[in-house]
Amino acid sequence: MGATAGAVWGRTEQQDYRSRVRGTLLGVAVGDALGTPVNGLGIDAIREAHGAEGLVDLAPAYGRRGAVTHITQLTLFSVDGLIRAHVRRDTGAWHPPTDVHRAYLRWAATQRDWGPDERRKDDGWLAREEWLYARRDPHQSLLLGLGDEIMGTPDTPKNPGEAGPEAATRSAPFGLLVGWEPQLVAQLAVECAAQTHGHPAASLAAGAYAVIVHALALGESLDGAVQRAFAMLAARPGHQPVSDALQHALGAVRQGMPGPERVTELCGAGTAESLVGAAVYCALVAADVRHGLCLAVNHDGPSAATGALTGGLLGALHGETALPPAWLAELEGRPTVLELADDFAMEMTQGPALHGPGGSSPGWLARYPRA
Template sequence: MGATAGAVWGRAEQQDFRSRVRGTLLGTAVGDALGTPLDGLTLAEIRQEYGAEGLNDLAVGRDRRGAVTHLTQLTLFTLDGLVRAQVRRDTGAWHPPTDLHRAYRRWAATQSDWGPDERRKDDGWLAREEWLYARRDPARACLTGFGDETMGTLDAPKNPGEPGPEAAARSAPFGLLVGWEPQLVLQLAVECAAQTHGHPTAYLAAGAYAVIVHALARGESLDSAVQRALAILAARPGQEPVSDALQHALGAVRQGMPSPARVEDLAGEGTAERLLAVAVYCALVGEDIRHGLCLAVNHGGRSAVAGALTGGLLGALHGETALPPAWLAELEGRPTMLVLADDFAMEMTQGPALHGPGASSPGWLARYPRA
């Protein structure tokens, strides 16, 4: 489906792609929201609060059920930046990492401003969504990485000692570039991750995650998707910790019934490659999406990140209709997510009809300005 740029999309292919885009975005957000109330708790504290089986439903986090964190916020701006990059391609200015950096800078403004600034006409519609102007414990690396106009690169990354998982957790949208070759998907995700997380394991984990989502969005199985990521990683310097973590996740699948203890073993100290391993493991062994997500968050580690990463995989694999509807009904910002997901799907499948040298839709360019 859409294996090459400029491919002709049939109606069934467009519908399948839109479902996977929605599933990836909503799955990331649902996993984030499910895990948020557990962040900072030990497994014993989780069981004391929610019972022997742990948390099995959305709970109150940040004063409401279904609240999301900066992980979801940044995922939204990743998707927005990718649309803007496609639109700006008409101008001949084709450098997606720069467009993504501008999108992330718009997110950074939501963390410091009281609300949307109507004077910034080129911000586009997403930056005018008032619910996004809520500071949800953003990682320090994200604030410092996007705190000024200087863009981190692989040659000069921001926070070069930061191995955390936040860059990976915002990288699922790169995998939705199904018309790109997987090597290019990995490269873009890696370059954008280095804007905040300059440690090789952090940005390579982000790249591997994007490649796995990419394979899932193109209809491959999860096991096949992981094998594809491992093959592409093999040529990258410094990839050994990420590859080892993924192999550890695959091996854990064969070690008996899944348990929080096994998840905690995979999670380790909560670095990017270890949380990626948790997501792969939970998505593989979960009896269904609900079980996989609950397994991912019920441990004494980075529950929101683990949930977000796992949700992105399961959403890309199964599409939006497989996600628990009761959870979606309470998800913060769901209307915004649906609009953005559908806009992304339309841009990727019908972009030339929306903007180009011949004719452009004024409404589309007002939503996603070229400037």
């Protein structure tokens, strides 16, 4: 698996890119946090608990406002794995799915252990963040798929029948590889999805979502980004459920005022392709980020996953400054998200200066070990 040659980044381009990286990762996290308190509730129960408009602000979950789930945790480890892959490329070792899988295994350790193990020197800094050592209702498919060191692949996937959204919800970072061609971004997302979700529609939904984020991070419109996903999907066997879900989302935009009933219908049975479609719909009809996220969590479907997927799209589209500051202020792990986002942007734009033939930064290699 390869990538296109890196572009020469001017200061303005670097600043725009960093804002979109920050926006994407913060958007995933804040959408996750907004939806978590009502996850699993129907719209009637949500209105009973939060009023006629439903949930319109952060609410307590896991003992605090702004708490995130395994969705945000795994998204961060996706970023960590991608940085490590690019750092290791200097050694001649270049297989990003393996590096992402190792990162997911480090996440799996946070679900088993009480805290960081200082003896694991090659874990890097993210795995030493104590707040991540919290089990936030991870789906069984994640624990089973990452329960041993065998890596699932598209040919021999883990959990072959698993069609849920958990792989798609951690796939926004693949779309931030703006130096890659869309087909390579999709392939990487599909390969990494197969590590826990073997159903073809679940893997292709992750690929489609990553391609949409990729186009948004490059400055395209959301409509244009979805068309990119259609083009990618058309060449892949088994794409019809994912293509149909996206087409359904586009059609719903023209069917009157957005509301919970429309989002519930798009979410369907809660499969990966349905939730990606619902997220695309929420982002397309959003008057602003707050409106889009509230629409994404107030319905009968999985609120945290739909909120996270929608947040990733809106963050990539508009950048970090469009996200509601009051929600970001209370977001669990925000310093970690920002630090990781900035590291990712720096690696993707200035990696050779950090670890190249002309020299390397010992501090960087301590944060992202090559081992």
